[in-house]
Amino acid sequence: MIDRLGGFTDGRFFWIEWHFWKVIGWLGNLVFTSRFIIQWIATEKKKRVVVPSAFWWLSLVGTLLLLSYALFGKKDSVFIFAYAFSWIPYIRNLVIHRRHKKAHTACPACANVCAPESNFCSACGAKLPEDSTSAG
Template sequence: MNETIVIFLGIRVTAWKLIGYTGVFLFTSRWFLQLWASKKAGRPMIPRLFWILSMAGSILCLLYFVFGKNDSVGILAYLFPCGVSGYNLYLDITHKKNEEKKNAPPSNQAHGK
């Protein structure tokens, strides 16, 4: 995975770097998504996809820094955001399920039959 795939503008690109570049792209794109969602709503918004992009980008960057570069600074930089994103995604999903249950119409089934 450390073999050179291509040299682009003097930068040696390997499979690990492609994984890292993809992670950085996903992690950064979440802010453009958040900006678009907030502009559309006319107030600050964080859509669920924000947390998904955060987790996916963090995981890919962690893979790059653990296996591709073996860099403890990069590992620490993406380890915490990955955990926070996972927790917030969990909260978002469970909150949505609880809201759906609360707003569901009562069941028409007779009790005890």
């Protein structure tokens, strides 16, 4: 009876033959898919479209896991090519995200984080300090 319901029989679970690389492939799918949930939650919290850095990290990790599965488990050239270069924009987006975050200024009056190139705090209206990097 367990056999008909897809239980463990002959190294299979739910009619799927499991081995190390198959687990890596499914883990890659899970990680890659979870990025949409993270983005959805972040967007709902802010009530505007938000792509947090966690989205890009999950994209990168999921892609590398799927690429590993394609290279060592599946050994399929189409699958390998699909993930061979898709990690590049994820790293680039992480770099851009980090640079943008570093460019923000903390308000000395209220500690609010203000957008880059702001002259005044959006929360309290205090004048923000001059940017020392743009002076020269």
